[in-house]
Amino acid sequence: MEFDEIYMRKFLNKIKLRNLFSKLKFQELFPETRSRILICYLLLTTGFVAMTVPIFYRMVILQVDSRIFQDLDEEVVVFEQFLAMETQAESLIELKLLLNKYLRYKIPADKTFLIAIVDNKFYRSSPLSVPAFLGRESEFIREIKNIAEFTSGSRVLADTLIHYEAQPLIYQDKSLGVFVIVTIPDEERQEVLDAVNLVIKILLIAWLIALLVIYKIVGIILAPIETLINTTQEITEKQLNRRMVVTGKGELAKLARTFNLMMHRLEIAFKNQNQLLNDVSHELRTPITIVQGHLELLDYSSSEAEKQETINLVLNELDRMGVLVEELLLLAKVEQENFLKLETVNLRQYMKEIYQKVRVLGDRNxxxxxxxxxxxxxxxxxxxxxxxxxxxxxxxxTQPGDTITIIAKIRNEKLYLGVKDTGIGIPQSEQHQIFERFFQASNSRSQNKRGAGLGLSIVKAIVEKHQGSVQLYSKLGQGSTFYLILPIIPCGDYYESNFNS
Structure with a gap:
């Protein structure tokens, strides 16, 4: 048993190696996909033709032979009808007279012979001249003259195929002779085979033309893959905006959409990476310079008050840098697929929770x-x-005592979630910039505080990830209202929805 298992493992390993070798060799000979498809088509059609042509030839020959035997049957019927119309032959002399009368005027088709055998002897034929293998002393005549019932069949005589039918001539249970019809089907067969060969040649030419057409069609079908290769080769780190044109449906169209989706994600990832690097290098330079400058001014001769002031300032800048880094990382994560953790919430209960959280942010109404x-x-x-x-x-x-209202309303299957205040408002000229990174309004009271100007950018990114938008209504001296407009329907993946639409 152990020996059998070892032998079987070796055998399977050999098969795997051979298959791998054949696969590699095939791929080396035909590296292009179009060539492989064409070769596979060629092999399949050739194998199919190799199997079907012999069968087709055989079926044609059988059809020809069947028609020949039908003709022989008709000849026998005609002869029987002739005998029925004439006086019944009661003797050999009368039979010979009838056969002479019939064969004298009956001219058979080409290579068809009517032979009369009387009293076990070759009597007469039509035409008068017959091949030697059908002659008076031939083996065929010696065998056929003694039959007692209707006989039909095929034989090869002197390398020649014949079809025959033999009808015994019987009177009062006594055999007077045999009427034989013989045909040589070689010419009929050859005519049909020539026609078949001509059809096959025409089909072969059509097959070659189809092969060229298929080669062209396969090239057209595989054109998107070639476009994908060219597009991929043109992509660089600074040129990620190349996309494929998506036409139709099917696997190749799906491949093009998937490629475009991948490039969109890569472009956003690189853009976020560059944005993060630019933001970090730009925004961290100032607090690092402040920290470094104060630490350089700090020496052992400084008073305790100066040291404590420097330490507090450094800690404050470090704290601001920590907040900045957290906000930048959050903006960088927004474009990730798994950024949102969606769940279904009850709006009434959810708004109560938000209200309880925001009312402790300041002494406001x-x-x-x-x-x-x-x-x-x-x-x-x-x-x-x-x-x-x-x-x-x-x-x-806003100031203590000012009113801040948390609003939730639904319009046109969208939730308008708003924060309205009665504060100082935002200048009209700056409202279009208010959601940009690190932008702070000129009348902002938080410019000297921890804020880095990323809060509204974060809000906008989160809402857009929900396939929503942010609206601002503000007037100087009257306050501002921010609305988060969110779809009521469940939202799917941000990138997929944008590309599918």
Missing amino acids: WQLVNYNTSTLTIDRQRITQSVINLSQNAVQH
């Missing part, structure tokens, strides 16, 4: 306006973070 009991699918944590960011922004731009 907090109000909640919500009359909806709908449910929607959102990332609870990220939307809460966005509302808190807007609420902190409202607190920074």
Whole structure:
């Protein structure tokens, strides 16, 4: 048993190696996919033709032979009808007279012979001249003259195929002779085979033309792959905006969409990476310079008050750098597929939770306006973070006693989640820049605080990830209202929805 298992393993390994060798050799001989498809088509059609042509030839020959035997049957029927119309032959003399009368005027088809045998002897034929293998002393005549019932069949005589039918001539249970019809089918067979060969030649020419057409069609079908290769070769780190044109449906169209989706993600990833590097290098330079400058000025002769002031300033700058890095990392993560953790929330309960969280941000007149009991699918944590960011922004731009209202309303299957304040407002000329990174309004009260100007950028990124948008309504001296507009329907992947649409 152990020997058999070892032998079987060796045998299977040999098969695997041979298959691998054959595969590699095939790929080396035909490296292009188009050539492989064409060769496979060629092999399959050749094998199919090699199997079907002999069968087709055989079926044609059988059809010819069947028609020949039908003709022989008709000849026998005609002869029997002739005998029925004449006086019944009661003797050999009368039979010979009838046969003479019939064979004298009956001219058979080419290579067909009517032979009369009377009294076990070759009597007469039509035509008078017959091949030697059908002659008076031939073996065929000696065998056929003694039959007692109708006989038909095929034989090869002197390397020549014949079809024959033999009808015994019987009177009062006594055999007077035999009427034989013989045909040589070689010419009929050859005519049919010539026609078949001509058809096969025409089909072969058509097959070669089809082969060229298929080669062209396969090239057209595989053109998107060639386009994909060329597009991929043209892509560099600084040129990630190349896309494939998607036409139709099917696997190749799906491949093109998948490639475009991949390039979109790569482009966003590189853009975020460059944005992060630029932001870090730009925004961290100032606090690092401040920290470094104060530490260089700090020496052992400084008073305790100066040392403590420097330490507090350094800690404050480090704290600000930590907040900045966290916000930058959050913006960098927004484009990741798994950034959102979606769940279904009850709007009434959710708004109560938000209200309880934001009302401790400052001594303001907090109000909640919500009359909806709908449910929607959102990332609870990220939307809460966005509302808190807007609420902190409202607190920074209002005074104690001012009113800040948290609003939730539904219009046109969209949730308008707003934060409205009665603060100083934002200048009209700066409202279009308010969501840009590191931008702070000229009248902002938080310019000297920890804020880096990323809060509203984070809010906008989170809302757009939900396939929503942010709207701002503001007037100087009257306050500002920020609306997070979110779809009520469950949202899917941000990139997929944009590409499919």
